[in-house]
Amino acid sequence: MTPLNFPNNNPASASSRVGLLSRHLAAGVQHPASSSTPIAFLSTTQSPGFSSSQPSKMSSQPEHPALLIPGPIEFDDAVLQSMSHFSESHVGPGFVATFGETLSMLRKLFQTTSPSSQPFVISGSGTLGWDLVAANLAEPGDNVLVLSTGYFGDGFADCFNVYGANVDKMAGPVGGRPQLPEIETVLKSKKYKIITVTHVDTSTGVLSEIQKLSEMVKSVSPDTLLIVDGVCSVACEEIAFDAWNVDGVVTASQKAIGCPAGLSISMFSGKAIEAFKARKSPPASYFASMKNWMPIMQNYEAKKPSYFATPSPQLIHALHTALSQILAKPLSERFAKHKEASDRIKKAVADLGLKQVAGSPDDQAHGMTAIYLPESVKATDILPKLAKNGIIFAGGIHKEIAPKYIRFGHMGVSVTDPARTDIDRAIEALKSGLAECGYQKA
Structure with missing residues (x-):
C-alpha cells in the first residue's frame, strides 16, 4: 500500500512549488518581440490535402505562435x-x-x-x-x-x-x-x-x-x-x-x-x-x-x-x-475528438522512442501529454527550438522530475476546429526540434 503522507502546515512546501514555477518561467522561451531568433508564427491554417504554398488565414487574431501548453489555450475568434x-x-x-x-x-x-x-x-x-x-x-x-x-x-x-x-x-x-x-x-x-x-x-x-x-x-x-x-x-x-x-x-x-x-x-x-x-x-x-x-x-x-x-x-x-x-454539438462528440487527437499525439511520442510521465494508458489524460525527454536533451534546449517553429510547449513542474520532461497541451479549438493544423504542426516541430538537439531514435 502506498504510504500516507501527513503534511504539516509548512510554508516550505508551497515555496518549493513557487521555486519550480519560477525556474520553469526562467527557462522558458523568449517572447517573440524580444527574441533575436526568427519565429515561425501560427497565422495560417491548412486542411487535409493542402498545399503548403497556399496558406489561408487562420483567424483575425494577430500573428502568434500556437499556444499548446496545458492552459491557457488557443481561443476562438468569437470568444x-x-x-x-x-x-x-x-x-x-x-x-x-x-x-x-x-x-x-x-x-x-x-x-x-x-x-x-x-x-x-x-x-x-x-x-x-x-x-x-x-x-x-x-x-x-x-x-x-x-x-x-x-x-x-x-x-x-x-x-x-x-x-x-x-x-x-x-x-x-x-x-x-x-x-x-x-x-x-x-x-x-x-x-x-x-x-x-x-x-x-x-x-x-x-x-x-x-x-x-x-x-x-x-x-x-x-x-x-x-x-x-x-x-x-x-x-x-x-x-x-x-x-x-x-x-x-x-x-x-x-x-x-x-x-x-x-x-x-x-x-x-x-x-x-x-x-x-x-x-x-x-x-x-x-x-x-x-x-x-x-x-x-x-x-x-x-x-x-x-x-x-x-x-x-x-x-x-x-x-x-x-x-x-x-x-452546440453533443458533448460526447467533443470528448471523442479530444481522445482521437490524444491517441494520435501519444502514438507520435511512442514512434519517437519517447515515454510519457503517465505510464499506463489508463492513466493518460486526453487533453495534455507530459513527455519525458531523452537524457541528451534538456527542456531549455528544445523549448526555444519549438518556439522558433511557432509552437509553445510548457516545461515540467513536478518537483521530482521537473528538468526531465515537457508538457504538450491539446484541448479546445486546437482539437475541435477542423480548419486548424495546430496538432500536426506541433508533432512535426517536436520531431525536428529533437533532431536539432542531436536526438535520434535508437
Missing part, C-alpha cells in the same frame, strides 16, 4: 471578440440575462439536472476553487483525504491546511495514481468529511478514474463528500455530475472551456450545500464565502440583479460564447 463588448452595468438587464444563461449552460456542461446543484462563477483563477472548497466545506479539525497525482494535488492539500483541516495526503508514484483498494482501506480506517481527487493533474498528465472512485466512496463512506479538481479536465474529459454522484467540481475558464483566464467555475451538489449550511462556524474567508456568493448566483440564474462583489462582464460574455459553442 475573444466577446471580450470587446461595450461597457455595461453588472446589474443591468442585458448583463443579468447573459450571466443567468451562462450559469444555466454550466449545468449542461457538467451534466446535472438536479435543482439542488449549485453553479458558481467568480472572478479569480482555478486556485480560488480550492479556497471555495476548503473555506466552506471543511471546518478546523475536520478530516480530509487528498488523493494526489502531482503538483496540484499537493497544492490542494496545502490549501486545506491553511483552513485548519486535518489533512491526510495519499500520493501515487510519479506518473501513477493511488489505487482503489488502497483508498478503500484508508476510508475504512478513519471517518473523512471530504475526499478530493485531481481529475487531470496538469503537472503529470495523469488521469484519475472518477466514476469507480465515486462508487467506492459512496459504498464505503456514504457521508464523505467527493470533490473533484477538474481544472484541466472539464470540457475535454467527461464528467457526469449526477450520474457519477459527485459532490463538487472546481475548474477554470482558460483551459478546455476555451475562455481567457480570470474565472473560477464550480458546481456543487445539494449534499455539499447542506454540509455547508450545517457548519458550526462561519467560513474563514470573506471573498470565497458561499454564504456571500450563493444568493448572488441564484439571483443571477433567475435573471434578477444582485450584488456582492463586481463580476467581470467582459469575461462572462466570453464564457457565454465559449459555452454556446461547446453545447
